Amino acid sequence: MVNFNFTNFLFDKRISAPELAKKLKVSYVGVWEMQKRGTIKLSFLRQLESIFGDCSDYIIKEEENQVA
DSSP, X not given: OEEBOHHHHHHHXXXXXXXXXXXXXXXXXXXXXXXXXXXXXXXXXXXXXXXXXXXXXXXXXXXXXXXX
């Protein structure tokens, strides 16, 4: 699983979760859960990159994710 800033991704791409689900042919509930959880599978990241290009700006690195 990859920590992913889904909210910023959707905002920057100007697309809603239901629109993304339709474009990727996945359920809206699945997209909503990924957004809520903040993680996505690597295969889903590849799907996103095949449509939207480089998505590395939205990957949250481990050291940023940890609280001191």
